[in-house]
Amino acid sequence: MVRSTSRIWLIGVSLSWLFTAGMAVGHSQLAVQPSAATPPIKDPIANAEQKARRGRHTFRFDTFGDEAFWGGTLKLHEAIEGTRFGGVGPGVSPRTALAVGLKIDVGALPADLVDQIEQGKVNLDDPAVTLALLKLNAVIGVTGEFHANGTLKSVGIQCALCHSTVDDSHPSLCAGAVTPNPGTGCVGHRLDGWANRDLNVGAIVALAPDLSAFASLLHTNQSTVRTVLRSWGPGKFDAELILDGKAFNPKQISNGVVTRTNVPGATLIPPAFGLGGVNLHTWTGWGSVPHWNAFVANLEMHGVGRFFDPRLDNAAQFPIAAAHGFGDLPHISPDDDRITSKLSDLQFYQLAIPSPQPRAGSFDPAAAKRGDDLFSGKAACNNCHVEPSWTDPGWNLHTPAEVCVDPFQADRAPDQRYRTSPIGAIFSHTKGGFFHDGRFATLGAVVDHYNTCFHLGLSGSEKHDLIQYLLSITF
Ligand code: HEC
Ligand code: HEC
Numbered sequence: 249m250v251r252s253t254s255r256i257w258l259i260g261v262s263l264s265w266l267f268t269a270g271m272a273v274g275h276s277q278l279a280v281q282p283s284a285a286t287p288p289i290k291d292p293i294a295n296a297e298q299k300a301r302r303g304r305h306t307f308r309f310d311t312f313g314d315e316a317f318w319g320g321t322l323k324l325h326e327a328i329e330g331t332r333f334g335g336v337g338p339g340v341s342p343r344t345a346l347a348v349g350l351k352i353d354v355g356a357l358p359a360d361l362v363d364q365i366e367q368g369k370v371n372l373d374d375p376a377v378t379l380a381l382l383k384l385n386a387v388i389g390v391t392g393e394f395h396a397n398g399t400l401k402s403v404g405i406q407c408a409l410c411h412s413t414v415d416d417s418h419p420s421l422c423a424g425a426v427t428p429n430p431g432t433g434c435v436g437h438r439l440d441g442w443a444n445r446d447l448n449v450g451a452i453v454a455l456a457p458d459l460s461a462f463a464s465l466l467h468t469n470q471s472t473v474r475t476v477l478r479s480w481g482p483g484k485f486d487a488e489l490i491l492d493g494k495a496f497n498p499k500q501i502s503n504g505v506v507t508r509t510n511v512p513g514a515t516l517i518p519p520a521f522g523l524g525g526v527n528l529h530t531w532t533g534w535g536s537v538p539h540w541n542a543f544v545a546n547l548e549m550h551g552v553g554r555f556f557d558p559r560l561d562n563a564a565q566f567p568i569a570a571a572h573g574f575g576d577l578p579h580i581s582p583d584d585d586r587i588t589s590k591l592s593d594l595q596f597y598q599l600a601i602p603s604p605q606p607r608a609g610s611f612d613p614a615a616a617k618r619g620d621d622l623f624s625g626k627a628a629c630n631n632c633h634v635e636p637s638w639t640d641p642g643w644n645l646h647t648p649a650e651v652c653v654d655p656f657q658a659d660r661a662p663d664q665r666y667r668t669s670p671i672g673a674i675f676s677h678t679k680g681g682f683f684h685d686g687r688f689a690t691l692g693a694v695v696d697h698y699n700t701c702f703h704l705g706l707s708g709s710e711k712h713d714l715i716q717y718l719l720s721i722t723f
Pocket of ligand 1: 405406407408409410411449484485486487488515516517518519520523528529530531532537540541544545549594598
């Protein structure tokens with residue numbers, strides 16, 4: 249592909265200081281791995297600290313080699329840079345990036361740049377600025393690989409893309425593009441583990457010029473793939489699509505009533521914190537944290553590693569996965585495996601993330617106290633959401649009928665059940681709704697649902713108190 253070098257040169261001049269700064273910041277962030285000369289650690293606490301540090305580094309910055317897929321196969325980087333820099337289409341401006349829920353790490357920006365953005369001196373409609381931000385390693389969960397002339401060679405993604413957001417330290421910088429989940433912002437300090445409920449994964453992937461890899465996997469054409477991706481909406485992703493090809497739930501049913509038809513099969517992005525003491529993970533209880541991390545890093549992010557889960561060989565339930573051998577990914581040499589060696593530290597880090605605390609004034613403490621009594625009393629929520637892990641200690645799965653919802657998503661997982669959501673710090677992910685597909689827009693709707701499902705007979709003020717309690721709980 250011929251690239252327009254003169255234009256790149258112009259931009260290169262105006263942004264060269266940014267690029268240099270970017271390399272410096274990127275380098276210092278990446279240099280947290282202990283050196284090989286570090287003596288072996290004997291103290292378990294010191295060991296834990298090192299593991300958490302390494303795990304955080306993986307969580308934030310590791311692409312596991314997935315740029316070969318996002319850049320190499322889908323050519324997503326070409327859509328990001330746009331025709332002006334040798335890619336395709338208009339390119340992705342910072343305003344567009346923020347509008348699809350990408351977050352900017354203010355810690356990666358030089359202070360004078362933050363000032364300039366705040367004073368409106370940086371053109372947020374210019375894709376060149378997005379490239380500069382990528383070069384600074386400031387776009388959370390997305391890493392650009394650059395050619396020497398400053399154009400993009402490839403992009404890769406990280407866990408932090410979906411499971412991080414930022415605080416609202418610079419509220420003016422949302423550029424009117426998006427109204428973030430309460431307590432979060434567009435440009436701010438990293439909040440690891442938080443579900444990015446602003447992120448429109450489907451819209452981002454749909455930008456990729458070449459979706460033939462998905463089209464052939466799903467036995468359809470690229471335009472249908474784009475339609476499906478664009479159906480997901482913010483805060484959602486369909487991890488099971490590439491296993492079973494089921495893009496839509498024909499009938500969403502709650503308490504025996506069909507509430508919607510042909511609902512996108514995507515599920516809400518859950519937090520990656522609050523998982524200590526929780527047995528099974530994901531909405532439908534696929535497995536442990538390391539199981540799911542290996543699953544996602546290999547099958548969804550398309551990193552380079554090894555994965556084994558023979559449950560995917562069940563061709564009746566997972567026709568696509570079975571046909572492509574996803575249940576036993578290649579026997580590659582440990583030297584080429586960029587995932588397995590990181591799973592232990594990655595798990596460790598996720599379990600170490602402390603509970604976010606609700607802001608003062610975000611709930612009514614007196615009502616929450618009454619709600620606490622209801623939660624483990626009349627409303628019997630504590631039967632399943634057992635304090636303080638907020639899930640069932642033990643095998644934490646229930647049949648769809650037990651919680652009065654349809655089995656569509658449960659049937660897409662090996663145990664055909666829903667996992668009792670660990671609801672600690674649920675205040676941090678109120679955007680996008682509740683339950684796996686976000687079917688209940690508010691906590692009030694959740695409580696109404698249970699009131700009917702379990703015949704609780706809660707009064708209006710009891711429901712209010714229970715909701716205030718839910719808004720107060722941490723882990
Ligand atoms: C494209 C967005 C995306 C990326 C990237 C991603 N996840 Fe997730 N993650 C999700 C979604 C959606 C779910 C829920 C999946 C389901 O239930 O089917 C999930 C589930 C999880 C869970 C289970 C949480 C719980 O409540 O039990 C953990 C843990 C997790 N992810 C960690 C990670 C880690 C670590 C990485 C990087 C290796 C990662 N995720 C990459 C979207 C993502
Ligand atoms: C029989 C076990 C059980 C009981 C009892 C129960 N829950 Fe749940 N809860 C679940 C399951 C399973 C899910 C996940 C449903 C899904 O993903 O569709 C869930 C999900 C939730 C969610 C949504 C979490 C999220 O992240 O979207 C909330 C909130 C919640 N429950 C609150 C309550 C309250 C309040 C009560 C008491 C009125 C209660 N639950 C009683 C099993 C239970």
